[in-house]
Amino acid sequence: MSPPAQPGVPGGRGSKGPPARKLLCMCSLSLCLTYLCYSLMGGTGPAALRSPAVLPGTAAPRSPAALLGTAAPGAPRSPAALPGTAAPRSPANPPGGPGDPAPSAAPPRASNGSREGAAGAWLRTPLAPGEVITAQSGAFERDPQESSTTDEELSRAGSPGSRGGGSSTTPDYGEKRLPQALIIGVKKGGTRALLEAIRAHPDVRAVGTEPHFFDRNYEKGLEWYRNVMPKTLDGQITMEKTPSYFVTNEAPRRIHSMAKDTKLIVVVRNPVTRAISDYTQTLSKKPEIPTFEVLAFKNRTLGLIDASWSAIRIGIYALHLENWLQYFPLSQILFVSGERLITDPAGEMAKVQDFLGLKRIVTEKHFYFNKTKGFPCLKKPEDSSAPRCLGKSKGRTHPKIDPDVIHRLRKFYKPFNVMFYQMTGQDFQWEQEESDK
Numbered sequence: 001m002s003p004p005a006q007p008g009v010p011g012g013r014g015s016k017g018p019p020a021r022k023l024l025c026m027c028s029l030s031l032c033l034t035y036l037c038y039s040l041m042g043g044t045g046p047a048a049l050r051s052p053a054v055l056p057g058t059a060a061p062r063s064p065a066a067l068l069g070t071a072a073p074g075a076p077r078s079p080a081a082l083p084g085t086a087a088p089r090s091p092a093n094p095p096g097g098p099g100d101p102a103p104s105a106a107p108p109r110a111s112n113g114s115r116e117g118a119a120g121a122w123l124r125t126p127l128a129p130g131e132v133i134t135a136q137s138g139a140f141e142r143d144p145q146e147s148s149t150t151d152e153e154l155s156r157a158g159s160p161g162s163r164g165g166g167s168s169t170t171p172d173y174g175e176k177r178l179p180q181a182l183i184i185g186v187k188k189g190g191t192r193a194l195l196e197a198i199r200a201h202p203d204v205r206a207v208g209t210e211p212h213f214f215d216r217n218y219e220k221g222l223e224w225y226r227n228v229m230p231k232t233l234d235g236q237i238t239m240e241k242t243p244s245y246f247v248t249n250e251a252p253r254r255i256h257s258m259a260k261d262t263k264l265i266v267v268v269r270n271p272v273t274r275a276i277s278d279y280t281q282t283l284s285k286k287p288e289i290p291t292f293e294v295l296a297f298k299n300r301t302l303g304l305i306d307a308s309w310s311a312i313r314i315g316i317y318a319l320h321l322e323n324w325l326q327y328f329p330l331s332q333i334l335f336v337s338g339e340r341l342i343t344d345p346a347g348e349m350a351k352v353q354d355f356l357g358l359k360r361i362v363t364e365k366h367f368y369f370n371k372t373k374g375f376p377c378l379k380k381p382e383d384s385s386a387p388r389c390l391g392k393s394k395g396r397t398h399p400k401i402d403p404d405v406i407h408r409l410r411k412f413y414k415p416f417n418v419m420f421y422q423m424t425g426q427d428f429q430w431e432q433e434e435s436d437k
């Protein structure tokens, strides 16, 4: 089933690829980004980037080679130099073409596995965690806290004849199909809130757990993946969310080789807050880890940010996006603001539904702001008794971070954010947000 092409709607099924002008634009952006990264490593750069006010990490290494020598894998380099980043494709070797490795090639483990996962994250409020969820999204019956989709759960879901990882109310008719739309990131961006909200749409069915197919489970093959999906009727869209895809080098090529018209959704959030949220999640599982302030720096005296730390690396959105743009036109990727998903969930959901070619059915009527939780929650479905908020693993209290560290991180991210705004044509106003504080 393919959602109908939307005339004038970015990412419609008719999208064939970027026109030459766009490609040129992307190439020049790529060059800019390479240049930017180089400048971050101590080379010359635009005056603005060299200014202490915006120079990431503030400390200029003596030479790019010196920084490269100390950079751990995953440190920001030019997109072309990122490990595993595919070289730009020539028409003779298109992505997903014969030159691509077969799906059976063993994928590397993603460095960013979102460990939170199951759809049971939406809890009925004010009921206690663990209450059974009866609405469409109620694939699971517990607040998973930090539990992720386990391999065992997935192999059960993927076994022939199983009902898949979809909703417990999935009717036993229809067909299991590969997803036509994916929420690919970012970790801690608000991906669960988005998935649960879009599942309120009658024309969407989604897997509750994170299948991690394009990063951890790729060798299991597409039939396994299809079996994980809930059954859908014609006209319904199948979806899943796995936030680590966005930072998995192989994911764009693999998704493109599954279906080049797959629609991609990325929920982005201020990378500084995202990093702290990521750290807070890890801290909840491993209270013994060093402080955020310690982990954030390679050398705090020199002000060198440790961009190889996944909590920081994930937030360099421009670098990761480069990788996706080698396979997908920008029009096929929707960027959802994690901040607006909280302040204006209906507004963001309108964009999501348009992008997916769906009627706007999930509207402001579906949400209410839960003051205790501090987040919007889904109102009760007509046939159910209680509204649903996300579970305790969302909206944790973040530890207080040294303001100087926050300041340095803002400076670090600023040029990457600006680049991201240029690449996407959207200003997420993270700098504005910070200057308001």
Ligand SMILES: Nc1ncnc2c1ncn2[C@@H]1O[C@H](COP(=O)(O)OS(=O)(=O)O)[C@@H](OP(=O)(O)O)[C@H]1O
Residues within 6 Å of the ligand: 114, 115, 116, 117, 186, 187, 188, 189, 190, 191, 192, 193, 243, 276, 277, 278, 280, 338, 341, 342, 375, 376, 377, 389, 390, 393, 394, 395, 396
């Ligand atoms: N409606 C609603 N309810 C609760 N939480 C909400 C909501 N909308 C967005 N958010 C924000 O989502 C953040 C968690 O993001 P993810 O769901 O992407 O996390 S994960 O990667 O799946 O673990 C989570 O981050 P933290 O506040 O740091 O926990 C929230 O800020």
